[in-house]
Amino acid sequence: MHKMRGGAPIxxxxxxxxxxxxxxxxxxxxxxxxxxxGHGVAINGSVPGPLVRLREGSDVRLNVTNHLEEDxxxxxxxxxxxxxxxxxxxxxxxxxxxxxxxxxxxPVRQAGTYWYHSHSGLQEQQGHYGPLIIDxxxxxxxxYDRDYILLLSEFTPLHPHTIMDRLxxxxxxxxxxxxxxNDQYPLTAEDRRMWAQMRMPATxxxxxxxxxxxxxxxxxxxxxxxEYLFNPGERVRMRVxxxxxxxxxxxxxxxxxxxxxxxxxxxxxxxxxxxFQIGTAETYDVIIExxxxxxxxxxxxxxxxxxxxAALASRPGARAPIPPPRKPPLLDMGDMGMNHGDHxxxxxxxxxxxxxxxxxxxxxxxxxxxxxxxxxxxxKLGDPGLGLRDVEHRxxxxxxxxxLEPNRDTxxxxxxxxxxxxxxxxxxxxxxxxxxxxxxxxxxxxxAWNERVxxxxxxxxxxxxxxxxxxxFFELVNGEDAAHQPRKNIVIVQPGAxxxxxxxxxxxxxWAFHCHLxxxxxxxxxxxxxxxxxxxxx
Amino acid sequence: xxVALPALALIAAVPLAAQDPHADHTMPGASQDQHxxxxxxxxxxxxxxxxxxxxxxxxxxxxGPPRAADAIWGAEAMADSREDLRRTHGDFxxxxxxxxxxxxxxxxxxxxxxxxxxxYYGGPTERLWFKSEGEGAFGSNPEDTxxxxxxxxxxxxxxxxxxxxxHDIAGPDTTHAVIGVQGLAPYLFEIDTALFLSQRGDLTARxxxxxDQRITQRLILQPRxxxxxxxxxxxxxxxxxxxxxxxxxxxxxxxxxxxFAPYIGVEQSWRTGRxxxxxxxxxxxxxxxxxxxxxxxxx
Numbered sequence: 001m002h003k004m005r006g007g008a009p010i011x012x013x014x015x016x017x018x019x020x021x022x023x024x025x026x027x028x029x030x031x032x033x034x035x036x037x038g039h040g041v042a043i044n045g046s047v048p049g050p051l052v053r054l055r056e057g058s059d060v061r062l063n064v065t066n067h068l069e070e071d072x073x074x075x076x077x078x079x080x081x082x083x084x085x086x087x088x089x090x091x092x093x094x095x096x097x098x099x100x101x102x103x104x105x106x107p108v109r110q111a112g113t114y115w116y117h118s119h120s121g122l123q124e125q126q127g128h129y130g131p132l133i134i135d136x137x138x139x140x141x142x143x144y145d146r147d148y149i150l151l152l153s154e155f156t157p158l159h160p161h162t163i164m165d166r167l168x169x170x171x172x173x174x175x176x177x178x179x180x181x182n183d184q185y186p187l188t189a190e191d192r193r194m195w196a197q198m199r200m201p202a203t204x205x206x207x208x209x210x211x212x213x214x215x216x217x218x219x220x221x222x223x224x225x226x227e228y229l230f231n232p233g234e235r236v237r238m239r240v241x242x243x244x245x246x247x248x249x250x251x252x253x254x255x256x257x258x259x260x261x262x263x264x265x266x267x268x269x270x271x272x273x274x275x276f277q278i279g280t281a282e283t284y285d286v287i288i289e290x291x292x293x294x295x296x297x298x299x300x301x302x303x304x305x306x307x308x309x310a311a312l313a314s315r316p317g318a319r320a321p322i323p324p325p326r327k328p329p330l331l332d333m334g335d336m337g338m339n340h341g342d343h344x345x346x347x348x349x350x351x352x353x354x355x356x357x358x359x360x361x362x363x364x365x366x367x368x369x370x371x372x373x374x375x376x377x378x379x380k381l382g383d384p385g386l387g388l389r390d391v392e393h394r395x396x397x398x399x400x401x402x403x404l405e406p407n408r409d410t411x412x413x414x415x416x417x418x419x420x421x422x423x424x425x426x427x428x429x430x431x432x433x434x435x436x437x438x439x440x441x442x443x444x445x446x447x448a449w450n451e452r453v454x455x456x457x458x459x460x461x462x463x464x465x466x467x468x469x470x471x472x473f474f475e476l477v478n479g480e481d482a483a484h485q486p487r488k489n490i491v492i493v494q495p496g497a498x499x500x501x502x503x504x505x506x507x508x509x510x511w512a513f514h515c516h517l518x519x520x521x522x523x524x525x526x527x528x529x530x531x532x533x534x535x536x537x538x
Numbered sequence: 539x540x541v542a543l544p545a546l547a548l549i550a551a552v553p554l555a556a557q558d559p560h561a562d563h564t565m566p567g568a569s570q571d572q573h574x575x576x577x578x579x580x581x582x583x584x585x586x587x588x589x590x591x592x593x594x595x596x597x598x599x600x601x602g603p604p605r606a607a608d609a610i611w612g613a614e615a616m617a618d619s620r621e622d623l624r625r626t627h628g629d630f631x632x633x634x635x636x637x638x639x640x641x642x643x644x645x646x647x648x649x650x651x652x653x654x655x656x657x658y659y660g661g662p663t664e665r666l667w668f669k670s671e672g673e674g675a676f677g678s679n680p681e682d683t684x685x686x687x688x689x690x691x692x693x694x695x696x697x698x699x700x701x702x703x704x705h706d707i708a709g710p711d712t713t714h715a716v717i718g719v720q721g722l723a724p725y726l727f728e729i730d731t732a733l734f735l736s737q738r739g740d741l742t743a744r745x746x747x748x749x750d751q752r753i754t755q756r757l758i759l760q761p762r763x764x765x766x767x768x769x770x771x772x773x774x775x776x777x778x779x780x781x782x783x784x785x786x787x788x789x790x791x792x793x794x795x796x797x798f799a800p801y802i803g804v805e806q807s808w809r810t811g812r813x814x815x816x817x818x819x820x821x822x823x824x825x826x827x828x829x830x831x832x833x834x835x836x837x
Contacts (some may be wrong), residue, residue: 071619071622083606083607084606084607084610084611088623089619089622089623090616090619090620090621090622090623090624091604091607091620091623092607093607093610093611093616093619094607094611094615094616094618094619095619121626165632166796168632168662169632169634169836170796170797170836173796176755176756177755178752178755179752180752180753180754180755181751181752181753181754182753182754193725196724196725196726197724197725198724199696199722199723199724199725199726355695361592367663367692368662368663368692368693368694368695368697369662369663369695370695371695371696379585399583412586412587412588413588413589414589414596415589415592415593415595415596416588416589416590416591416592416593417592417595418592424662424695426695426696426722427662427663427692427695428662429628429662429663431628436627436628436629437623437624437627437628438624438625438627438628438629438630439628439629441603441620441623441624441627442603442604443603444603444604446595446599446600446601447595447599448595448596448598448599448600449598451596451598451599454588454589456592477585477586477588478583478585479583479584479585479586480583480586481586482586482587485586500585500588502586502588508606509606509607510604510605510606510607521627522626522627522628523627523628524627524628524629526627526628528604530599530600530604530606532598532599532600536598536600
């Protein structure tokens with residue numbers, strides 16, 4: 001572990017770099033957010049790093065120079081690249097050594113809103129991320145007058161190794177919204193006894209919270225006044241990127257509906273909502289048509305321990321009121337995977353088993369690393385997400401997404417692959433099928449060339465996991481026909497629930513597959529996916 | 539216009555939920571309403587056709603470890619980063635040290651200092667533990683001091699089995715073999731139990747249980763009970779067969795940080811049965827009430 005010191009102060013916000021040859025420099029330096037000081041990692045001197053703006057159809061070379069005293073890397077999140085340009089040390093390439101320059105070269109095969117970040121150590125938490133936009137070779141399907149980026153992330157003065165260490169050692173270390181004698185939670189004494197009996201906290205919504213994080217909008221804290229200007233009547237495209245390490249945001253603009261036009265960089269049929277949840281590493285593009293003098297863009301962390309803020313202003317300095325944070329949500333029986341029977345008022349545990357490992361398929365390794373097994377996991381792609389289940393306005397769910405351009409491969413999948421998301425909160429172990437990455441680093445999930453597979457993810461934990469596959473888009477099995485199932489590279493699997501996606505395995509090589517909560521990935525929830533090449537013969 | 543259908547379904551579901559008498563959150567999460575919403579969503583749009591049972595992969599998926607990058611960069615160049623990725627994603631060791639009780643006790647007749655520390659080095663399921671506790675009157679050497687070195691392995695999600703040795707430093711030189719169980723019981727009781735077999739063949743046992751009651755997010759009341767048992771009389775240590783000693787206490791701590799909390803408390807201890815008789819014979823009171831103050835810390 002390197003303690004970094006020195007370096008030039010890190011600038012807030014980002015410039016733009018574009019063209020077919022782009023130089024990026026990874027360095028470090030002191031960082032200040034709302035008076036809180038820390039040490040950060042920056043690309044080209046800023047956090048977030050520069051907007052990398054590419055054009056579909058071009059061949060690009062991105063020269064990344066490492067000025068740190070430790071290895072680094074850049075992963076191009078959501079980009080279709082040769083596996084050896086994907087930027088995951090230990091899977092796709094050896095990493096970039098201190099002082100070394102690595103040239104990423106690949107053809108740009110897509111358009112949309114993406115981002116990039118380190119896949120080395122815990123550098124992503126320290127500021128090693130930035131937005132990436134690819135303009136289409138042809139026409140943009142959406143019409144708009146202004147094009148803005150809202151990159152959400154977090155700042156903490158703590159070293160990320162300290163955060164990982166505290167998560168492993170101290171139960172609920174960052175949670176200052178736990179149940180207590182004087183809390184205001186709508187829980188009966190019986191509810192409280194039930195949660196205590198299970199040794200699970202109903203308040204475990206986020207592992208790392210506003211107790212250490214200052215939530216950022218384009219690198220600025222909520223009091224640092226990020227402002228987007230508009231002329232009333234203009235159509236504004238807001239490209240929202242969740243570049244945080246650990247945070248789900250619930251995003252709304254009071255008084256202004258948003259029309260979602262893309263998810264994870266891929267165009268969807270326009271759908272109008274008042275709020276949406278954006279999981280870690282997801283991107284959503286929305287069109288807004290502001291007409292009033294000013295609006296506040298509110299991105300509450302899912303546990304409501306803080307928020308990132310920005311202003312939409314018709315003139316510099318115009319501001320709308322900032323709504324107070326809403327009450328923290330609680331987990332419920334459904335989040336434990338108990339979704340049938342028990343629809344009455346009683347929430348007793350009679351007849352409920354928290355950890356019936358016989359319900360797991362035989363390829364799941366049972367043991368201390370699994371503290372819960374969902375009794376009756378149901379598909380919750382229609383769930384708006386924690387904290388948004390009872391709001392009285394329109395909230396996006398995955399079921400509302402429909403691909404704008406039809407999918408090329410609409411074959412019925414030839415097999416089902418079921419993967420179980422497993423964990424032990426107390427020990428802070430996270431895994432697929434009961435085995436942490438350290439135990440299965442040489443046991444990849446394998447797909448045949450061009451194989452069409454339906455993957456079912458079953459969440460046996462009480463946390464929502466944003467599961468990310470590198471190198472390929474998958475299509476959410478969300479009720480749309482096969483041609484219009486939305487393409488994504490992240491799927492949030494709700495606590496105690498399941499989610500399915502269809503995958504055409506047509507990008508050969510080894511790819512990372514992991515929970516995009518940084519400390520869950522490091523806690524073990526990661527596996528390599530190997531896709532055979534066309535030469536393998538099938 | 540197919541896209542409008544799910545949107546309409548959701549819009550329809552929201553006012554329903556809002557009217558539901560249970561939506562006022564008298565229950566955790568008002569789950570009734572949500573499930574209604576989800577079920578509607580599920581019925582609304584069936585999944586596209588696909589297999590519903592998991593089947594083994596075809597032979598064409600290949601076999602063996604993932605080594606695609608070796609063909610590009612060379613196996614040697616990849617080796618270090620592969621090892622680093624494996625080492626840092628999942629089972630990696632941490633070092634934890636806790637001063638659970640470092641306190642001064644005010645009793646009738648004497649004031650006592652006491653320590654109870656523990657720590658481990660290791661991964662999430664396999665650890666090397668050390669423990670030490672002891673006490674003594676202020677201004678004099680400790681009367682009771684023990685150190686333990688244990689190997690611990692998780693055998694259940696919340697439980698470790700521990701085995702090792704205990705050495706008593708003060709008093710007659712005694713070494714014990716230790717086997718114990720430590721973990722978190724239902725209702726969030728922290729439990730630490732152990733059996734001790736000394737080199738003289740004496741069998742004793744200890745059970746400790748404590749529970750954190752959060753009064754506020756930082757003010758925490760911790761009731762604690764400890765019982766020491768013996769299978770036989772051990773006169774040279776003043777221990778009688780059966781329940782040798784019982785302590786019941788409560789400590790009220792304030793977590794300035796999670797890692798650092800001063801506390802105050804009260805504790806009552808009794809020697810019982812033969813042990814009480816032996817204590818009286820030494821001129822000691824078998825029952826003692828202590829007021830205490832200390833700090834709890836960890837790193």
